[in-house]
Structures are given as C-alpha cells and as structure tokens.
Amino acid sequence: xxxxxxxxxxxxxxxxxxxxxxxxxxxxxxxxxxxxxxxxxxxxxxxxxxxxxxxxxxxxxxxxxxxxxxxxxxxxxxxxxxxxxxxxxxxxxxxxxxxxxxxxxxxxxxxxx
Amino acid sequence: xxxxxxxxxxxxxxxxxxxxxxxxxxxxxxxxxxxxxxxxxxxxxxxxxxxxxxxxxxxxxxxxxxxxxxxxxxxxxxxxxxxxxxxxxxxxxxxxxxxxxxxxxxxxxxxxxx
Numbered sequence: 001x002x003x004x005x006x007x008x009x010x011x012x013x014x015x016x017x018x019x020x021x022x023x024x025x026x027x028x029x030x031x032x033x034x035x036x037x038x039x040x041x042x043x044x045x046x047x048x049x050x051x052x053x054x055x056x057x058x059x060x061x062x063x064x065x066x067x068x069x070x071x072x073x074x075x076x077x078x079x080x081x082x083x084x085x086x087x088x089x090x091x092x093x094x095x096x097x098x099x100x101x102x103x104x105x106x107x108x109x110x111x112x113x
Numbered sequence: 114x115x116x117x118x119x120x121x122x123x124x125x126x127x128x129x130x131x132x133x134x135x136x137x138x139x140x141x142x143x144x145x146x147x148x149x150x151x152x153x154x155x156x157x158x159x160x161x162x163x164x165x166x167x168x169x170x171x172x173x174x175x176x177x178x179x180x181x182x183x184x185x186x187x188x189x190x191x192x193x194x195x196x197x198x199x200x201x202x203x204x205x206x207x208x209x210x211x212x213x214x215x216x217x218x219x220x221x222x223x224x225x226x227x
Binding site: 044092099107 | 146148150206213214218220
C-alpha cells in the first residue's frame with residue numbers, strides 16, 4: 001500500500017460545471033501525476049508536479065489545471081467539464097531516490113452528462 | 114517521440130502454463146527504463162517489474178520476468194505458472210532517461226483459463 005488516496009472515488013456531474021479531484025499521499029514523494037484512462041488509449045498523462053507549486057503539462061492537458069500547495073496534495077480541476085472528459089482518473093506518485101516506478105491511487109470514475 | 118506498442122489486445126492461457134505478453138518500444142535515447150503494470154478488474158494499477166536499459170541481466174520478480182532484447186527494442190513480460198488471479202489487463206510503459214514521465218502502451222487483456 002503506497003499511501004495514496006483519491007477523492008471522490010465516483011462522481012457524476014453536468015456539462016459546464018467545475019470539478020476538482022483530489023490526490024493525497026502520505027509518503028512525502030516529490031513527484032505526483034494525474035492520468036486519465038480511456039478504452040483503447042491506455043493511460044495518458046494530464047499534468048504532473050515535481051514539487052510544491054512546481055507543475056508541468058502532460059500530453060492531454062487541454063481543459064485541465066492543477067495545483068500543489070502542499071507536498072501531500074495534488075488537485076486536478078476541470079474548469080468547465082465536457083462529456084469528452086468522462087474517464088477514469090488516476091493519481092500516481094514517484095520518488096527518484098527510491099526508484100523510478102510510479103505507484104498509483106485507486107482511481108476516480110468521473111461521468112459528465 | 115517515444116512510443117510503446119502492445120500488439121496483443123487479448124490473450125488466453127491455461128492455468129499453470131507460461132505466457133508471454135509482447136511490448137516493443139521506440140526511442141532514440143540510450144538511457145531509458147521499461148516497466149510493467151497489472152490492472153485487475155477491480156481497477157487498481159499494480160507495479161510488477163522494471164528493467165533499465167543498461168541492466169545486463171533480465172529483471173525477475175517471482176513468477177514475472179522481463180525478456181529484454183535491446184537490439185530488437187522489445188521488453189516482453191513472461192509470466193510463469195499462470196494462476197487464475199493473473200487474469201487482468203497488463204500495461205507496458207517506458208521512462209525516458211533523465212526524465213520522470215512514463216509513456217504507456219494500450220495494454221493486453223490476459224485471461225487465464227482452467
């Protein structure tokens with residue numbers, strides 16, 4: 001158990017509403033990531049963070065923003081949700097000094113109607 | 114650009130048999146890392162095994178081994194003595210040397226049958 005939680009685990013929201021997903025870790029790992037998983041695409045990186053207030057874009061960042069004000073929390077925000085953002089969202093953590101494998105949270109299933 | 118290809122969308126294997134899941138990659142870097150993850154039907158992503166591009170020996174972790182063929186740019190996962198609990202989706206991923214991001218393949222769905 002890598003000590004990663006995601007909240008909420010399930011959410012249904014309407015098109016145009018803002019949504020924030022939270023990732024919380026107890027491991028003090030420097031790197032945190034947000035992915036989305038869709039059938040036929042595997043996992044695709046949305047944004048990642050390499051320290052408090054240090055973030056960068058991934059390959060599918062349009063329509064998403066992130067914030068990291070504390071080491072343990074990484075927030076993913078959909079400013080105005082669209083149906084194309086219906087997906088399963090995974091958070092992951094990594095600490096280079098302990099190896100480069102990423103450890104994943106349980107996922108959040110988001111449905112935008 | 115990096116690319117990971119998993120050409121087997123689905124595989125079947127009988128219990129107690131060995132199975133190989135294919136993964137090929139494309140990179141011009143000399144330093145990189147390859148990972149395999151398992152995703153059971155419950156949805157969590159479980160790290161299985163890692164191979165560095167400079168590692169001379171193939172990685173092994175229990176019943177999992179990574180058949181790393183650098184010249185062919187392949188990093189196949191071998192599961193020995195398959196068990197029913199091995200039924201899951203398996204993802205291959207690559208880390209570019211010096212970077213801290215992973216690129217994932219599209220996965221292979223493995224079903225272990227009695």
